[in-house]
Amino acid sequence: MSGTTKNRDGHGRLGSVLSGLAVAVGCLLFLGGFAGGALLYRPYSVPTGSMAPTLEIGAKVLAQRVDGADVKRGDVVVFEDPLWGGSAMVKRVVAVGGDTVACCGDGGRLTVNGTPIDEPYLRPGPDGTVRASGEDFTATVPEDSLFLLGDDRTSSLDSRTHLEDAAQGSVPRSAVVARVDSVVWPVTGGLVERPAGFAALPGGVSSPGPVTPLLTAVAAGAVLILAGAAYGPLAQRLGGRRKATREKVGA
Template identity: 40%
Template structure:
């Protein structure tokens, strides 16, 4: 009896009953779905994050294409107003509703056909890649894009230089306080009349700027068609220490409309 009782106790302790076995099985089974569910949730989270990132990129690109585009300054031609590495925010709506570029505006434009020869082509893949990064302000702009200051608009007569060494617009001398220290308004003399629908543009760092003066003898005479203007540079958005708005220049406040003069542009 004693032996049988020991055997019975030993049998009970070594072999789990049906309830315990069921509990263990249920616990194993329940742990699998929780791990699987976690992996599924993690996968969904990564997918959602990727889709969210893609959606944000698309929104930024659309905003950049139609409203405001960052533009990285690649050279010193606009110093001291703009410095190498500055990211300016180009207002693409500035000239969309009937108004046009004004004297003193800092504009970004496509120089194809005026500053750059027609027909220059870039590898489509590299062009698309660069275009995306440039639109986000993370890469230098295309070699056909330029940033300059408008000095003359359609109909203006722009002359350099007067007896005081200043640029004259429609007979009015312009005090260009934005010029790079030590620069003169122009070492190259010129006397031109700006055709309607075009602009005469110059850099603020006159001694280190290739602008309308350098293309006088070429087709177009250095004039930039208004329809090639991408937008007006209204703000410096980066680096943080240079955050500022580009206020309109008062240098041209006294300049009136050009008188009707016979002839076209003069070299």
């Protein structure tokens, strides 16, 4: 009988150790992922529908803190430019310094240095057709600058609105404060993909940010913490039931 009791005590101690280990690892993952996210990302709320359907009005997004020098064509960026009002705005980079961007080429597509760009994220116009811009334009982007358009080309106020400026609608790379990586609300939003249409151009497209592993670490940490914390009460309840069963049998 004493051997059986000793065995049960050994199992109980092992369970307590594993429970504590799960909570400890869970805390490391949860706090590490949360701290990493706070350092690398900034939350934003999309104020207008100019980036729909990629980013609907009111969407909550995570934007990675990046240097403007690291931005590539196709990136959705947050920027602040006094000439555009000074407030944080969200647009898509379609051309960089030295590029000639124009609309519209074959099939109503945007062209960058004469190359037509497929943009599957564009919102169709009122007549159901998809055209990269409602009005034709051509602009040459100054060095260290970016040409920015919204995905809803029928309503977006973007570089096309500033074509008469000295920079032909472009903003300096230094105006960029972050690059949008993920939509956290609504939860169906998910990652903001890098568009393949720009991949064939020199420089290619940006690599995905670390938002997925960071969110995975936070979620896994939360699961481990809950599982470890739940083990004690559950083991105690099961132990109580076994004890009651033994006493009943002994009686």
